[in-house]
Amino acid sequence: MADDMGYGDVSSYNPDSKIPTPNIDKIASEGLMFTNAHTPSSLCSPSRYGLLTGRYCWRTRLKKGVLMEFYGDTPLIEQNRLTLASLLKSRGYETACIGKWHVGISWNTKDGRPSSYAEEGNIDFTKPIIGGPLERGFDYFYGTSGCSTSDPPYCFIENNKTISIPTELIPEAIDSLPGVITGLMAADWSQEDVDVRLTRKAIDFIDHHQAKQPDEPFFLYVALSSPHIPWLVPDFLKNKTKEGARGDLVALVDWSVGQITKTLVKHGLDENTLLIITSDNGPRKGLNGHQSSGDFRGYKAEIWEGGHRVPFIAKWPGQIKPNAKSDELISLTDMMASFADLTGATLPANTAEDSHNVLSTLLGKKDDENKMRPRVFHSGNGTFAITMGDWKLIQGTKGRGAGRKDINPDSLLLIGQLYNITNDPYEQNDLWDNYPGKKEELNKLLEEIKVKSHYRRDQQNAKQDD
DSSP, X not given: OBSSOOTTTSTTTOTTOSSOOHHHHHHHHHSEEESSEEOSBSSHHHHHHHHHHSSOGGGSSOOSSOOOOGGGOOOSSOTTOOOHHHHHHHTXXXXXXEEEOOSOXXXXXXXXXXXXXXXXXXXXXXXXXXSSGGGTTOSEEEEESSOTTTSSOBSOEETTEESSOOOEEOOHHHHTSTTOOOOEEOTTOOGGGHHHHHHHHHHHHHHHHHHXXXXXXXXXXXXXXXXXXXXXXXXXXXXXXXXXHHHHHHHHHXXXXXXHHHHHHHTTOTTSOXXXXXXXXXXXXXXXXXXXXXXXXXXXXXXXXXXXXOOEEEEOTTTSOSSEEEOOOEEGGGHHHHHHHHHTOOOOTTSSTTOOOOHHHHTTOOOTTGXXXXXXXXXXXXXXXXXXXTEEEEESOSSOSOSSOOOOGGGTTTSEEEEETTTOTTOOSOOTTTOHHXXXXXXXXXXXXXXXXXXXXXXXXXXXXX
């Protein structure tokens, strides 16, 4: 999973991309490219929550934006909630998370007060973190608590302990870059080498797993930091693209994909491993004329398609036909129900409430019912959109659904945008005033889903009753 990599960044999706992505393109030629894959949010924390739980993040305390309190965060994933990792662990998989976590942890403090009241100087980095990946279903974790290159603390965590204690402020030359937040850094920290180090740890995990238990399955979730700001590039990839530093970091994602796939080949795992490449949300605007969202309208944090329609490539030899494309609608929240089906697991009640089983779609098969399953999207400032069938409704605004301006609750059903997303995927023709019946239908459905936390299960039960 890349961080802020857009639909138009990958050259197999955008022939005019200014960024060569040969390793990702190779996987695309060997597998299935989805052209209608989405993240549940156009920002990172809520999308990661949705992937890991099969539940929309706006059902939690995080109603808009991302986790930003750093040391005051508490885990966003509830303690007893089933996750993708704990689901697969129950089916015999060794589970690992390598990279950016950003769904909340708690820290021990020097004076014993809860970390929600802690300042950075009061954090005891020698003590274990609380509520991290190891307590949410992962057997192994190596990564960072938030956005790896822009959120403090600037240090790596292995399992539940920081590796090098952060003791000095991040240098002014980096601190002054857009999006970087002042905080403590470990002495051995290098902004440019974060994803190189994460990639090596992912390779180490595969090597170690194969040496220890080669006949058992594993689930590896690699959450890279690229191409997220501040766009600091390792030397071996500088100036490798025509987009600039941001494009060079997309090339770094491609390099990481290449390194990990080589490792699968080395161990003879490439023929029986399901490999998925995607992103957590849409991109920032491309540079030097590069269309980072392709032809889609909008960018990261926005409710238009460019904010949440992302590359999604799946390769599984013998199960997924090579060199294939699918325009089937899928969302990252659908992975929970799909992988439960794949592994023969039964989802308990009160889990994966917003996850649809799209396993047949993942395997490249046509699912006539899938198009009529509603998917809800959420923007940076909390704007809702819903897609079902040929239609997409954006609620409460004529704008992009980002920035500091809040949506007026009184306007939710009175103002909005309506697109025939099949005929008009680039959202150029707002039909809000043309189809009052469709507008009313989708608004009503969206309001039902908001208040009915088990909408997917209720829908399935009604179908069984019929």
